[in-house]
Amino acid sequence: MITRRLALATPFALYATQACGAAAPPICMVMNSAGANISVIDMTTRQIIATEPALREPSHWALTPDRQTLYICDASGNAVFAFDPRTGAPKGRHRIADPYQLGYSPDQNYLVVNALRLNHVDVYDATTLSLVKRFHAGRMPSHLDFSPDSRWCFSSQQQSNTLFSFDMASMTPRWTVPVGHTPAGVLWLNGKLIVCIMGENGIAEIDPLDGHITRRQQTGPGAHNVFLDEKNRILYISNRGPGDTSLTALDPVTLEIRRRYAIPGGPDDIAIAPDGKIWIALRFAEQVAILDPVTGDYDTIDVGRSPHGIYLSTCLTQKGQVTAERLR
Amino acid sequence: MTTFSLDRIFSILAGFMDQYAVLPVLYHFHWMEWDDLAFNWCLVCVYGLFAVIATYAICWPLEHWRPIEHWPDQKAVLTDVFYTLLNRVGIIPVITFLLFYQVQTFCSGWLVDRGFIPPTLDTVVPFLFGHPFVTFWVYALILDFADYWRHRLSHSFRAWYALHALHHAQRQMSFWSDDRNHFFDDVISFLWFFTIGLLIGIPPLQFPLLILLLRFIESLSHANIRLNFGPLEWLIVSPRFHRLHHALRAAGRNSCNYAGVFSLWDVIFRTADFSPVYLPTGDARAPEALATGSYLQQQICGAKMFVKALFAPRKKKATV
DSSP: OOOSOSSSHHHHHHHHHHHTTOOOOOEEEEEETTTTEEEEEETTTTEEEEEEEOSSOEEEEEEOTTSSOEEEEETTTTEEEEEOTTTOOEEEEEEOSSOOEEEEOTTSSEEEEEETTTTEEEEEETTTOOEEEEEOOSSSEEEEEEOTTSSEEEEEETTTTEEEEEETTTTEEEEEEEOSSSEEEEEEETTEEEEEEGGGTEEEEEOTTTOOEEEEEEOOTTEEEEEEOTTSOOEEEEEOOSSOOEEEEEOTTTOOEEEEEEOTTOEEEEEEOTTSOEEEEETTTTEEEEEOTTTOOEEEEEOSSSEEEEEEGGGGGSSSOBOSSOBO | OOOOOHHHHHHHHHHHHIIIIIHHHHHHTTOGGGHHHHHHHHHHHHHHHHHHHHHHHHHHHHHHHSBSOOOSOOHHHHHHHHHHHHHHTSHHHHHHHHHHHHHHHHHHHHHHHTTOOOOOHHHHSGGGTTOHHHHHHHHHHHHHHHHHHHHHHHTTSHHHHHHHHHHHOOSSOOTTGGGOOOHHHHHHHHHHHHHHHHHHOOOOSOOHHHHHHHHHHHHHHTSSBOOOOGGGGGTBOOHHHHHHHHBGGGOSSSOOOOOSSBTHHHHHTTOOOOOSOOOOBSOTTSOHHHHHSOHHHHHHHHHHHHHHHHHSOOOOOOOO
8 A cells, every 4th residue: 555656667668668658568557445545457467567546536537529538536535637548648727626526528528526515516628627517416426427518517416315417508407307216327318317226126228308307227236337339339337235246248238238247346347348358346355357248257457445437548438428337 | 356454454444433323323413514524533433433442452461561559459450441432433633523523613713804814823833834744753753842831730720630630630540531530620631621722723634543553652651660761761751750659658749740642842841850769650649439430420520620620719829
């Protein structure tokens, strides 16, 4: 824990290689929330090549629209850390109040930040990072997503058990609706919203026009976050409730369960590599699991305490807007 | 591949406790929004439990090897064991954690709404960021410095000492005695450290082993052991050094050796006493219930003394 860099020579060599223009090896960055640091893993060798310090509690990430900077939130540190998204080299930090989860609007004009502890949803100018609007929408804003045309933003309010939507053009609230006990992950999918409801052990499909629930599907205890694979063929739900933790694969159209992977250790965020392997942060096990979705087998890599968000630099080779939950 | 360091074992135990003991309760009562923090609560409890076990494993043989005093029965020590378990493993650390979190969140939110983002020590002093080991020791020094003054002030005000007397009343002082405090005295400590926490930022939780080391030094300093640290005693509090603070003659307002971990504060502020003696401990003026009563009797007695001291008329100093 105390050792900041596990292998001093390697990361410097790695950053130097990048500076000289040579291709950097693909990396995975894991945000260790209770360890106040970020593990940088060489995806090829699966070795930790650096451990970057944060202030208090790194959680989620967002890639800037120009793909030149990876922002990692540090909620109780009141900071957003900037990294080179190819090498993991630190590039400084910005003072932002309580950033827990964040995302760029698809039109790239705004950066929306959920301040979970302080109970606000903040809208920042994407270029200057100056505060444009603050919504006191509920208690414990958790995850967020946008409509593809950037008209609307949606934010789950964990403690209020609601989903909140606001209009991005007028910066005014649209609606707030109850969706079930402790909503978390939010994803725009096929003209609807998928919201993970931790206390309901599944997901709810919601009409973005008025917020009414159109369908529900049980996925597992503590359904927490939702991800779409890059070809929009599989919807993954991480379930990290008490006892039985898992990853559920669903059909994104019918929401029927295709497969359930028992993954002990509390799967939280996931990221999908080009080879189809799913990299999963395991909150209770201090590990990252690398799951082969075909065979169901997985390997693990030890990381820091309470791994939360997970980023793969391989997403940089993909077209479209990259977010933590999907390729848009 | 899984590796097993001590720190890692703690985290695995905390994860197990979280997943199979705490989360089921949170989910049952629909308190899932706290599940992110639940792991931290479990870590606090696991570290606390380990601290108790490690302290016992090290101090118990030492107390039997080189005891200062032999006691015919150790009933009074049993009460201290209860205090320790309650304070380090039980519900109090979780309540403290929750309370601190809620109040700190409220204050931070209030400041942020007025355009001010509260700093932390490692943002104000840029050198500290990226040097977690140094940062930890800076935090430790600041907090111990604050604790020195909290402790010294608790001996300076009559009503406050009426609460603190519970800690000093123990005549059978052992390594269990560190957590023996009145509830209101603990509340004052909480508020004290809360204020410091707001000023310098909440210290990171990523140094559990070092935090345990500091807590161990505090427990060891109360142990019934004939032990000093030689020249190192000028830096770190030893059992002999702290025993002088608990000595019968030092109870009340004219005490010495107030430091909890780093004795250098007593050296700097001229309150250090390095006399090479092991004196009997206790507070001769304290009621018997405060020394040998049950947990509840001690708490009630302490509260009564506090109220009495609070409303007692000030004594006029005699003029010569």
